[in-house]
Amino acid sequence: LQRMLSMAVEVDRSPTCSSRKIADDLFPFILNIPLRSQRETLLNTMESQLLRCRLLELLFQHSCDVPTTSSMSLDKILYFLSHSSVLPQFQDETATWQRWDEMLQYLSLLLMSYQTFPLAEHLRSSLSDRMDLIVQKAKPRLQDSDDIGQLDVQLKMNDFISRMQEALGEPLPLQIQEKLFMLQ
Numbered sequence: 001l002q003r004m005l006s007m008a009v010e011v012d013r014s015p016t017c018s019s020r021k022i023a024d025d026l027f028p029f030i031l032n033i034p035l036r037s038q039r040e041t042l043l044n045t046m047e048s049q050l051l052r053c054r055l056l057e058l059l060f061q062h063s064c065d066v067p068t069t070s071s072m073s074l075d076k077i078l079y080f081l082s083h084s085s086v087l088p089q090f091q092d093e094t095a096t097w098q099r100w101d102e103m104l105q106y107l108s109l110l111l112m113s114y115q116t117f118p119l120a121e122h123l124r125s126s127l128s129d130r131m132d133l134i135v136q137k138a139k140p141r142l143q144d145s146d147d148i149g150q151l152d153v154q155l156k157m158n159d160f161i162s163r164m165q166e167a168l169g170e171p172l173p174l175q176i177q178e179k180l181f182m183l184q
Contacts, residue, residue: 006047015050023054030055031062036102043109053113056106060084063103074146077111078156097173100164104179111183157184 009019033039046052053072060080061067068079084107086099161180165172172180 002045002047005051009048009051019050019054022051023058027058049113049116056110072114074148081156081160097168097176101176104183108183153184
């Protein structure tokens with residue numbers, strides 16, 4: 001299935017458009033996956049970074065009280081960090097800190113997926129155009145919203161940590177502290 005999804009994104013003239021269509025169709029099914037391990041397996045084994053990025057973007061949009069309409073960028077990932085909460089559908093018998101841990105896992109995965117497709121592989125271009133870009137050694141264009149500073153990251157991380165500590169009502173578990181450090 002993952003290979004077929006990847007090929008469906010790749011062979012289209014507009015990979016961005018096809019990934020949006022496929023992600024929109026898959027998203028309701030992801031919301032209904034009952035176990036974290038199953039959700040993570042699906043997202044971690046996704047061959048198409050573009051499709052994974054789009055699915056995670058939809059997941060975080062769904063968890064924001066005020067969704068943003070900006071295009072995918074590092075600034076948007078910081079927006080998700082500030083405005084996302086754990087998804088109500090995923091609030092099963094797991095402890096509250098584990099739900100926050102899952103959210104951090106998905107934020108890290110979103111960041112890795114986003115860094116892969118615009119910065120390294122020109123995945124926003126069709127396969128034929130991509131070959132030309134690679135031959136020309138063209139550098140992908142960064143968006144203005146990808147220009148974020150260390151202070152921006154630090155402020156958003158501090159805000160996020162405060163929100164999480166308030167929700168948990170206890171010191172952060174070591175596992176979450178490690179994920180926060182890696183994400184930052």
